[in-house]
Amino acid sequence: MAKKVLTTPISAEDLKDIHVGDVIYLNGYLTTCRDVAHRRVVEEGRPLPISVKDGAILHAGPIIRPLGDGKYQMVTVGPTTSMRMEKFEEQFVEETGVRLIIGKGGMGDGTMRACQEHKALQCVFPAGCAVVAANCVEEIVDANWKDLGMPETLWTCKVREFGPLIVAIDTYGRNLFEENKVIFNQRKAKALEEIDKHVRFIQ
DSSP states (O other): OOOEEEESSOOHHHHTTOOTTOEEEEEEEEEEOOHHHHHHHHTSOOOOSSOOTTSEEEOBOOEEEEEETTEEEEEEOOBOBGGGGHHHHHHHHHHHOOOEEEEBSOOOHHHHHHHHHHTOEEEEOOTTOHHHHHHTEEEEEEEEOGGGOTTTSEEEEEEEEEEEEEEEEOTTSOBHHHHHHHHHHHHHHHHHHHHHHHHGGGO
């Protein structure tokens, strides 16, 4: 099977053959964007200082090494829990036109609606691989909203084969985490039933 690589700018057409559970990689540009930046856009009505239309964002608070003369080096960039952005993400996608949302863990109904309506994906970068992620960053090309501090700054990076990214929500309204919950709960019920046969005497 050929490796699936998306390159920014990303179109709806690029996403039509990608489904939950697929593993993809990203080339092009990626901007870190987490809690406070989402709040500024959604609650305060402030437009992002850079465009992420047809682009990608990463829920992450990286560690950056300043090199002087406005240059920076990515040291580590581990994803943060995406569910923290859930209450903002539907409106954020609608207002910014972002196509690829990357973070840690699953997201909920609002993000599902946004991905289906606006043709976007939500993907999971494996936790604990912050140095691997940093090695995919070729260059930090821009830094905005630096008043928010290092973790919340919008760091725009040029990336090559950023991943692996596991597709958790696709453009068809499927949610891998929610679907897995159903499967796991069914297995759990059967496992508890079997365990009960062997420990019932304790009661």
